[in-house]
Amino acid sequence: MKAFAALVVATVALALGPLSARADMKQLEEAAKKEGEITWYVSHYTSEGAEELGATFTKLHGIKVNVVRTTAQVAYQRLTQDIKNGQTICDVFSSTDIGHLVRLKAQGHLEKYTPEDASKITEVFRNLDPDGYFHTTSAGFVLITYNSSKVKPEEAPKKWTDLLDPKWKDKISTGHPGFSGYVGTWVLQMKLLYGWDFFKKLEKNKPQIGRSINDTVTALNAGEREVAAGADGSTMFSAARGNPLSIVYPSDGAVLIIAPSAIIKGTKHPNAARLFMEYLYSIDAAKINVKHFGVPMRPEVPVAKGEKPVSEVKAIHPTVQQIYKGIPEAIEDWRDTFGN
Amino acid sequence: MAVSAPALPSKPAATTRLGRWDSSWLLWTGIIAVLLFLVVSPFVHLVATSFRSEDTGGFTWGNYAAAYGRERYVQALVNSLELGAGAALLAGIFAVPLAWAVSRTNMPGRGLVRALVLATFITPPYTGAVAWILLAGPNAGWLNRFYVLLTGADEGPFNIYSFPGLVAVVALYSYPYVFIFTSAALELVSSEMEDAANVLGAGTWLTMRRVTLPLALPAILGGLIICFLEAIALFASPAMIAIPARFNVVTTQLFQFFGNPVRVEVAAAYAMPLLGVTVLLVLVQRLLTRRRGFVALTGKGGERRPLALGPWRWVLFAYAMLVAALSVFLPYVFLLQAAFAKAWGRGFSLDNLSLRNFRFVLFEHATAAHSVLNSFLFGGAAATLGVVVALGVAYIVARRIVPFAGILGFLCVAPFVIPGVVLAIGFYSAYAPPPLALYGTAWILILAFTARFLPIGYVNASAAIRSLNPEMEEAVRVLGGGRLTAMRRVVAPLLKRSLLGAWLLMFIPATRELSSAIFLYGPNTKVVSVMIFDMSEEGNFEYLAALALILQLLTLPLLWIGQRAIGRDFMLRRSAT
Numbered sequence: 001m002k003a004f005a006a007l008v009v010a011t012v013a014l015a016l017g018p019l020s021a022r023a024d025m026k027q028l029e030e031a032a033k034k035e036g037e038i039t040w041y042v043s044h045y046t047s048e049g050a051e052e053l054g055a056t057f058t059k060l061h062g063i064k065v066n067v068v069r070t071t072a073q074v075a076y077q078r079l080t081q082d083i084k085n086g087q088t089i090c091d092v093f094s095s096t097d098i099g100h101l102v103r104l105k106a107q108g109h110l111e112k113y114t115p116e117d118a119s120k121i122t123e124v125f126r127n128l129d130p131d132g133y134f135h136t137t138s139a140g141f142v143l144i145t146y147n148s149s150k151v152k153p154e155e156a157p158k159k160w161t162d163l164l165d166p167k168w169k170d171k172i173s174t175g176h177p178g179f180s181g182y183v184g185t186w187v188l189q190m191k192l193l194y195g196w197d198f199f200k201k202l203e204k205n206k207p208q209i210g211r212s213i214n215d216t217v218t219a220l221n222a223g224e225r226e227v228a229a230g231a232d233g234s235t236m237f238s239a240a241r242g243n244p245l246s247i248v249y250p251s252d253g254a255v256l257i258i259a260p261s262a263i264i265k266g267t268k269h270p271n272a273a274r275l276f277m278e279y280l281y282s283i284d285a286a287k288i289n290v291k292h293f294g295v296p297m298r299p300e301v302p303v304a305k306g307e308k309p310v311s312e313v314k315a316i317h318p319t320v321q322q323i324y325k326g327i328p329e330a331i332e333d334w335r336d337t338f339g340n
Numbered sequence: 341m342a343v344s345a346p347a348l349p350s351k352p353a354a355t356t357r358l359g360r361w362d363s364s365w366l367l368w369t370g371i372i373a374v375l376l377f378l379v380v381s382p383f384v385h386l387v388a389t390s391f392r393s394e395d396t397g398g399f400t401w402g403n404y405a406a407a408y409g410r411e412r413y414v415q416a417l418v419n420s421l422e423l424g425a426g427a428a429l430l431a432g433i434f435a436v437p438l439a440w441a442v443s444r445t446n447m448p449g450r451g452l453v454r455a456l457v458l459a460t461f462i463t464p465p466y467t468g469a470v471a472w473i474l475l476a477g478p479n480a481g482w483l484n485r486f487y488v489l490l491t492g493a494d495e496g497p498f499n500i501y502s503f504p505g506l507v508a509v510v511a512l513y514s515y516p517y518v519f520i521f522t523s524a525a526l527e528l529v530s531s532e533m534e535d536a537a538n539v540l541g542a543g544t545w546l547t548m549r550r551v552t553l554p555l556a557l558p559a560i561l562g563g564l565i566i567c568f569l570e571a572i573a574l575f576a577s578p579a580m581i582a583i584p585a586r587f588n589v590v591t592t593q594l595f596q597f598f599g600n601p602v603r604v605e606v607a608a609a610y611a612m613p614l615l616g617v618t619v620l621l622v623l624v625q626r627l628l629t630r631r632r633g634f635v636a637l638t639g640k641g642g643e644r645r646p647l648a649l650g651p652w653r654w655v656l657f658a659y660a661m662l663v664a665a666l667s668v669f670l671p672y673v674f675l676l677q678a679a680f681a682k683a684w685g686r687g688f689s690l691d692n693l694s695l696r697n698f699r700f701v702l703f704e705h706a707t708a709a710h711s712v713l714n715s716f717l718f719g720g721a722a723a724t725l726g727v728v729v730a731l732g733v734a735y736i737v738a739r740r741i742v743p744f745a746g747i748l749g750f751l752c753v754a755p756f757v758i759p760g761v762v763l764a765i766g767f768y769s770a771y772a773p774p775p776l777a778l779y780g781t782a783w784i785l786i787l788a789f790t791a792r793f794l795p796i797g798y799v800n801a802s803a804a805i806r807s808l809n810p811e812m813e814e815a816v817r818v819l820g821g822g823r824l825t826a827m828r829r830v831v832a833p834l835l836k837r838s839l840l841g842a843w844l845l846m847f848i849p850a851t852r853e854l855s856s857a858i859f860l861y862g863p864n865t866k867v868v869s870v871m872i873f874d875m876s877e878e879g880n881f882e883y884l885a886a887l888a889l890i891l892q893l894l895t896l897p898l899l900w901i902g903q904r905a906i907g908r909d910f911m912l913r914r915s916a917t
């Protein structure tokens with residue numbers, strides 16, 4: 001009898017839970033529709049990916065999305081200028097640099113909002129900010145990439161320290177931590193793992209340093225370099241077109257990049273912004289992400305061909321606080337070692 | 341002589357109203373007001389920012405201390421000055437012989453050489469830089485591979501990722517400025533002056549050295565100065581080449597000040613010495629021009645004969661083809677390969693050919709096609725506004741209509757040296773907030789483009805006006821016409837062709853302007869340069885090349901229309917009647 005009662009309670013709860021959530025969502029959608037549009041400053045998808053996410057949201061909810069896709073530093077610069085001038089143009093801000101969000105939160109520029117589906121995303125992405133001001137909405141890996149027409153799979157480096165082997169002299173490509181949030185996080189993680197010595201030794205192999213992590217794709221495709229610390233998404237995108245590129249998940253850990261989004265305080269479209277945050281956690285959004293070789297937030301959605309689900313990867317990443325404090329310092333270290 | 345002076349239009353009915361309405365001061369005031377709005381106000385915001393404390397908003401020297409407190413930052417400044425000087429010098433070496441050969445000699449293929457210089461001019465510097473990375477990368481660059489194949493050496497001699505590499509790439513895409521100015525000036529020099537030298541016993545080379553080139557010197561210097569300023573304000577080419585080569589220049593350093601934490605105040609302080617350099621250069625050029633003080637265009641007839649060079653003309657032709665190979669032939673082979681490739685990393689092969697990239701950027705990409713349209717609209721509006729302001733100011737300066745008119749001339753040239761990113765910040769802080777609230781509108785881009793390319797329009801307009809003998813306007817005034825009538829009936833018709841040329845000279849770079857656009861574009865005003873830059877950051881080289889080629893192709897009909905409309909005067913070419 002007790003068991004039966006428990007079952008009834010559980011069933012009712014299960015039935016009502018989603019129902020009330022759905023009712024809330026209905027209300028949110030109604031309110032959002034009245035606001036009509038949102039402006040989204042975004043750096044953590046490719047421009048095609050961001051545009052498709054925006055267009056699909058418009059199709060689903062009838063709300064226009066003004067996509068302003070640029071690199072993280074430019075997006076942040078734009079947002080801080082807006083704030084200085086007392087303008088609230090941006091409704092949702094998505095960056096690859098967690099430091100941006102930490103700073104904005106500390107200055108009181110973010111609105112606290114936790115999406116309904118926050119508990120449904122892959123575990124490692126949950127609860128990025130315990131206070132609920134910003135949330136992981138995109139992820140990727142920095143891992144070892146190589147030009148498969150020049151390097152055989154068995155010869156490719158298997159772990160990060162393999163890159164220090166003199167046989168890779170003049171053959172390595174990386175991005176610059178002063179330009180790329182991805183590279184900054186990778187540099188910090190390597191420093192935490194092996195100390196700065198790792199980079200002093202790497203310097204002896206004279207890596208070619210581009211700006212964005214995606215410059216490694218160009219360097220490998222051109223045959224200018226053979227191996228790189230590259231990103232899974234842009235490398236696999238290029239490989240899918242037929243370019244001779246492959247990836248290795250390093251045995252000492254692929255560096256997981258966690259990129260957050262947040263609602264800007266005082267926005268003119270608060271409901272549309274909330275609905276958009278909900279949408280970024282939807283199955284629809286996860287599928288679009290995979291189409292553009294991103295890591296899906298939802299575990300139900302399979303990853304793109306050639307990539308591994310996060311659960312099967314030895315993933316390493318610095319904490320939010322380590323990133324906030326450590327990246328500026330790592331950039332200075334980098335400039336001292338590599339000269340600019 | 342040089343410009344066939346059209347007969348004064350004879351429609352008195354249209355002029356009576358204008359003739360009576362001679363309060364030309366309204367026009368001058370209007371033009372000066374626009375100039376203040378375009379240049380002075382953003383500039384004042386910039387200077388004020390450089391002295392403002394980020395925390396308290398009060399006055400401080402701290403930003404200057406921060407901007408010059410590190411050897412690395414100062415070194416970047418020195419690198420930029422060296423880059424500017426090196427690129428201008430090399431551009432001069434490329435351009436001056438070509439300009440002379442094309443406008444004064446019987447070198448074969450002169451029309452072809454002009455067309456190739458034009459092709460160089462309409463190639464965005466960042467596109468050229470990408471192509472040159474493929475050509476002269478130390479390991480995989482095609483030139484190096486070819487050299488290794490040919491000689492059996494271990495490695496090739498070229499390394500694009502070096503200071504000389506950057507200088508060469510910047511010079512290759514800025515030499516058309518020197519060419520255009522120099523050939524325009526050379527075509528104004530009448531053979532009579534050279535004949536006079538010949539009569540007095542000077543040979544061909546001595547005449548060229550002592551008569552022809554000195555007469556063209558102010559124009560050559562003008563072109564070199566533009567090259568220098570262009571080189572130190574470029575952002576994309578140094579970002580692509582200097583960073584892997586491990587040195588900074590001012591623009592890449594400025595970009596770092598915009599990183600997290602954003603230090604706009606320090607960036608503003610860091611941009612100030614460049615303004616000093618501009619002032620200096622403008623003064624130098626003015627000094628040289630003033631001392632010569634020649635009036636080459638008098639409305640009288642003149643004659644020029646091409647100089648017969650004998651076998652030397654083939655040497656010159658070979659040189660011209662070498663320059664064209666470096667700036668056009670070789671780079672475009674690789675851009676075409678990428679644009680038509682399924683995967684450009686696979687290199688040349690038939691089964692790698694595809695039109696997919698063009699289809700994608702034209703029809704499938706959400707914003708690519710729209711960004712091209714935006715670029716052409718904003719560029720056109722900016723060039724139009726720019727020509728009007730430049731002509732007005734050039735006239736005010738040349739005829740000394742207001743006291744201290746020289747300052748106005750300086751204001752027109754100043755924006756060229758403010759790197760686009762900094763100019764954008766000035767515009768943003770001046771005009772994004774209410775009451776104007778221009779942010780997100782097309783206007784803020786149009787105004788920034790106008791300010792940015794005003795120097796080209798101004799150098800052009802003022803060269804053209806200086807070549808007009810005031811006697812012609814004085815004649816109008818003696819007959820009772822006002823300044824406006826003189827402007828409308830004499831100055832404008834005489835300069836019509838060079839102004840159309842100036843319009844194109846502003847329009848073309850405006851359609852590919854990146855450094856200011858990247859901070860000012862809004863959700864619906866993305867331009868093609870930003871699109872291309874995004875693609876380079878995403879490693880989408882196939883799409884990038886396709887979009888860059890579409891941009892080039894769309895420019896061609898405009899050039900053709902320009903040539904039809906302006907005839908031989910196109911790109912400042914004077915008709916040789």
